[in-house]
Amino acid sequence: xxxxxxxxxxxxxxxxxxxxxxxxxxxxxxxxxxxxxxxxxxxxxxxxxxxxxxxxxxxxxxxxxxxxxxxxxxxxxxxxxxxxxxxxxxxxxxxxxxxxxxxxxxxxxxxxxxxxxxxxxxxxxxxxxxxxxxxxxxxxxxxxxxxxxxxxxxxxxxxxxxxxxxxxxxxxxxxxxxxxxxxxxxxxxxxxxxxxxxxxxxxxxxxxxxx
Numbered sequence: 001x002x003x004x005x006x007x008x009x010x011x012x013x014x015x016x017x018x019x020x021x022x023x024x025x026x027x028x029x030x031x032x033x034x035x036x037x038x039x040x041x042x043x044x045x046x047x048x049x050x051x052x053x054x055x056x057x058x059x060x061x062x063x064x065x066x067x068x069x070x071x072x073x074x075x076x077x078x079x080x081x082x083x084x085x086x087x088x089x090x091x092x093x094x095x096x097x098x099x100x101x102x103x104x105x106x107x108x109x110x111x112x113x114x115x116x117x118x119x120x121x122x123x124x125x126x127x128x129x130x131x132x133x134x135x136x137x138x139x140x141x142x143x144x145x146x147x148x149x150x151x152x153x154x155x156x157x158x159x160x161x162x163x164x165x166x167x168x169x170x171x172x173x174x175x176x177x178x179x180x181x182x183x184x185x186x187x188x189x190x191x192x193x194x195x196x197x198x199x200x201x202x203x204x205x206x207x208x209x210x211x
Contacts, residue, residue, distance in 0.1 A: 001015055001017065001032070001197050001200040001204075002015065002016070002166060002174050002178060002193060002196045002197060002200070003015065003016035003017065003166065003167055003174040003177075004016075004017050004100075004124065004126070004146050004165040004166065004167050004200055004203070005017060005019060005067070005100060005126040005127070005146055005148070005168070005169055006018055006019065006167065006168050006169060006170045006174075007019050007021075007169070007170035008168075008170040009029075009031055010031075013029065013031045014030070014031070014032055015174075016031075016032070016168075016174070017032055017033070017063065017064060017100070017200070018031050018032065018033045018034070019033070019034050019035075019036075019066060019067055020033050020034070020035050021035065021036065021037075021038055021041075021067070022036075022037060022038070022049060023035075024052055024053065024056045028061065032063045032204065033061070033062055033063065034063060034064035034065060034066045034067070034100050035053060035056055035057075035061075035062045035065065035066075036053065036065045036066040036067060036068040036088055036099075036100075037049060037050065037053070037068055037084050037088060038067055038068065038102060039068065039069050039070055039071045039074075039085070039102060040071060040074050040075045041075075042075055042076050042080050042081050042083075042084040043076065043080075044076060044083075046084050046087070050084070050087050050088070050091075053065075053091065057091060057094075057095045057097065058095075062097065063097065063204045063205075064097050064098045064099060064100055064204060065088050065091060065098070065099045065100070066088075066099050066100030066101060066102075066126075067100045067101060067102040068084070068085055068088045068099065068100075068101065068102065069081075069101040069102040069103045069106070069110070069125075070082070070085065070101075070102075070103055070104065070106035070109055070110065071102060071103075071104040071105075071106070072105040072106055073105065074104075078106065078109065082109070082113070085113070086113070086117070089113070089117055089119055092121045093121060096120075096121065097121060098121050098122040098123070098124060098204065098205075099121060099123045099124065100124050100126050100146075101123055101124060101125045101126065102127075103125050107125075107130075107134070107137075107138065110123070110125070110143065111137075111138075111141045111143075114141055114142060114143065115141070122144055122203055123142075123143055123144065124143075124145070124146055124165060124203065125138065125143055125144065125145050125146065126146045126148075126169065127146065127148050127167065127169055128145040128146060128147055128151065128155070129150055129151055129152055129155075130152060130155060131152050131154065131155055132154050132155050132158050134155075135155045135158055135159055136158075139159070139163060144163060144165060144203065145159065145163070146166065146167045147159075147164070147166055147167070147177075147181070148166065148168060148169050148171070148177060149168070149169075149171060149172045149177060156181060156184050156185065157184050157185055161195050162195075162199060163199070164181075164195060164196065164199060165196065165200065165203070166178060166181055178192060178196070
């Protein structure tokens with residue numbers, strides 16, 4: 001697995017973590033998926049979906065929860081977003097699943113909740129574009145970061161190998177994202193592929209073999 005976040009089913013099942021979001025009836029067909037309530041779609045009357053998500057997770061149909069999180073530019077109030085987020089953290093802890101986070105201008109809130117809730121499961125911020133200082137801050141708080149198209153070059157170069165995740169968000173070719181990261185980090189493509197796959201396997205607690 002090299003693509004830790006996409007919304008498109010890859011030709012090779014298992015080569016990407018596919019976010020089905022609220023589409024719990026999606027035909028998974030052997031793909032590795034995450035499911036959850038996106039902050040844009042929080043309404044404050046989310047019990048029905050969260051109950052359905054609970055059943056979905058009970059059936060072992062997801063490898064992660066998400067994408068969920070916070071967006072200050074779109075969606076309901078941050079208070080409502082936080083209520084939905086905390087509910088999903090509870091599911092994450094109950095089922096032992098990591099979380100994939102959408103975070104727009106709300107890193108302080110995520111850091112606070114990580115500190116206050118003290119979750120055992122990992123939280124990965126997808127589509128990270130911040131600079132090196134923010135990388136250091138978030139890693140020090142126990143958060144994981146995923147880089148896609150448009151990632152900050154210095155941040156991509158700085159992050160330790162065992163903390164590196166790459167993604168397309170369904171908007172690029174993962175081979176192009178990988179090739180760019182290989183060039184930026186001055187490591188062979190094949191070596192980077194092994195690193196990314198190993199990191200994904202540890203994050204998801206799932207065997208992800210490079211073909």
